[in-house]
Amino acid sequence: MRIGIIGAGQMARALGNGWVAAGHEVRYGGRGEVRDAAEFGDVTLLAVPVSSLTDVLAETTFDGKTLIDCTNAFAPDEGEMVLAEDAVAERVAKLAPGARVVKAFNLCAAEVWESDEREFEGRRLVVPLCGDDPDSLVQVEELVRDLKAQPARAGGLHRARYLEAMSVFVVGLWFTGTDARAVLPPLEAAFAVPDGG
Numbered sequence: 311m312r313i314g315i316i317g318a319g320q321m322a323r324a325l326g327n328g329w330v331a332a333g334h335e336v337r338y339g340g341r342g343e344v345r346d347a348a349e350f351g352d353v354t355l356l357a358v359p360v361s362s363l364t365d366v367l368a369e370t371t372f373d374g375k376t377l378i379d380c381t382n383a384f385a386p387d388e389g390e391m392v393l394a395e396d397a398v399a400e401r402v403a404k405l406a407p408g409a410r411v412v413k414a415f416n417l418c419a420a421e422v423w424e425s426d427e428r429e430f431e432g433r434r435l436v437v438p439l440c441g442d443d444p445d446s447l448v449q450v451e452e453l454v455r456d457l458k459a460q461p462a463r464a465g466g467l468h469r470a471r472y473l474e475a476m477s478v479f480v481v482g483l484w485f486t487g488t489d490a491r492a493v494l495p496p497l498e499a500a501f502a503v504p505d506g507g
């Protein structure tokens with residue numbers, strides 16, 4: 311697949327290097343190169359600060375292509391991190407009306423993708439995906455598997471806000487020294503019935 315990456319920072323390189331290693335063609339779009347990267351990609355990853363989204367997305371169009379949104383709107387508030395806005399992914403979809411947006415890769419730090427480790431305590435790392443377009447979800451699932459992680463569909467794009475909130479909440483726990491993995495029981499002990507969907 312040809313993957314355009316908007317941004318050339320830490321997340322762009324961490325995910326981009328993994329996809330190159332899996333055999334994909336990657337083009338990075340730093341400042342002045344956003345349009346070039348978006349036109350190159352069958353799929354585009356948006357990996358810029360939320361504060362630059364309006365400017366960046368005004369530079370290009372997506373013509374029905376998949377746009378992966380890994381951004382997080384973190385803002386410091388009296389020493390804690392909070393969400394700077396309700397849902398970035400839905401704003402991305404409004405700012406890029408020709409794109410089929412999938413929220414993904416916003417939970418793990420870039421360092422996780424820079425490393426080769428994908429199994430923790432015997433469980434493969436799961437990447438939740440929120441998006442409305444079935445074909446785009448299939449594309450992003452493939453890109454998750456190419457990074458040796460396991461995709462999980464987590465609802466439509468309207469649910470991306472919970473993924474974004476989860477990210478800021480989990481980072482807050484990590485900063486207090488609490489292992490976020492320990493706050494939830496495993497599925498077998500969760501008293502929840504998976505619907506298989």
Ligand SMILES: NC(=O)c1ccc[n+]([C@@H]2O[C@H](COP(=O)([O-])OP(=O)(O)OC[C@H]3O[C@@H](n4cnc5c(N)ncnc54)[C@H](OP(=O)(O)O)[C@@H]3O)[C@@H](O)[C@H]2O)c1
Nearest residue numbers: 317318319320321341357358359360362381382416419420
């Ligand atoms: N790092 C993580 O662990 C992590 C994890 C999950 C999600 N995220 C999210 O991923 C996104 C990128 O994070 P990052 O850590 O990769 O940031 P980063 O290392 O600071 O890189 C940001 C990139 O965006 C570019 N950029 C900024 N403003 C731009 C503009 N107006 N036009 C074009 N390019 C612009 C920067 O270019 P310059 O260098 O020229 O400024 C840089 O290449 C953020 O939304 C972040 O919340 C990060």
